[in-house]
């Protein structure tokens with residue numbers, strides 16, 4: 001057995017240094033865990049519901065939410081990661097736009113509601129107070145992509161009634177009223193119309209309802225227009241700093257400064273493509289984004305929006321929802337104060353959500369908006385216009401209106417032609 005007596009001076013000092021180092025590591029990690037149990041993390045973006053659809057067609061009964069090796073998220077690991085709140089994305093693929101996007105969004109909302117009410121460790125929350133009060137993992141429903149409302153404010157309001165408290169104005173596709181940061185889908189491209197009049201009505205209505213406006217995935221021009229217009233603070237629920245990684249999904253300094261003035265929040269995405277502009281990254285590179293953002297706008301405008309299960313390729317050491325302590329430990333080592341980290345973990349989001357609710361309360365005498373999108377802007381063959389049954393046709397779409405017009409024109413000329421034939425029959429037949 002090794003005893004201190006048997007060691008020389010040199011070995012003794014090495015041994016002491018090692019013990020001190022070990023103690024430092026232990027106290028760092030216990031400080032991290034203590035902080036994280038006091039301020040349980042609220043994460044701005046998680047796509048587990050998308051996997052519930054892809055892996056099992058939303059059949060929750062066939063999914064083990066305690067142990068799910070195929071996803072980065074399950075309840076066991078959420079608890080290990082000290083997660084106290086999670087915004088779950090009701091995400092609908094852009095290819096569903098103008099088709100069945102509304103139904104698909106409803107089905108994703110349904111599966112989130114089921115998940116967060118059937119598992120006793122989770123709790124569906126719809127207010128900042130509920131999120132703050134629960135000892136469980138609070139779930140907040142967030143619609144990802146404005147195409148899910150099919151350019152309809154009544155649909156937006158009904159989503160609110162179902163518990164949706166946040167909506168990203170776009171995903172990777174433009175909507176008829178807002179632009180995406182992605183150029184992948186060619187439709188609904190407009191010249192200098194980052195936010196149309198209807199888009200402005202969506203922003204006003206979200207302010208009135210008390211829904212968080214999420215600008216992740218929006219084009220910078222759309223984000224700028226919203227930041228100028230919104231009465232309430234907004235969020236980027238899962239984006240990082242453009243200065244460090246030049247990806248259009250990240251936020252440039254100009255918008256960061258506008259976000260600070262707006263009182264909003266950027267919740268940092270962990271996806272390696274947005275952290276390092278490549279598939280290799282680690283905890284330190286993620287922490288670089290936090291350092292930079294703190295330098296530009298201050299820690300009170302920063303949160304965490306990991307994007308787990310929304311992408312594949314996460315930093316080494318941050319592979320799933322159990323790994324958040326690695327990041328908080330790194331920020332502590334970089335001398336972030338406990339107050340700053342309490343904000344990043346939880347309090348900044350609650351402050352923003354409370355302010356959004358306060359603006360809603362101030363607007364309580366404003367009636368629901370009756371603005372509707374002009375049909376020419378929606379360009380949607382599936383969009384029906386209900387008419388009175390006594391009118392010539394009860395149901396018409398914009399496309400059908402044109403063909404009906406054509407049809408009735410053709411009918412007119414046919415009648416005229418036969419009328420002409422009948423009148424001039426002898427001559428014509430000869």
Ligand SMILES: [Zn+2]
Nearest residue numbers: 144217238310
């Ligand atoms: Zn996303």
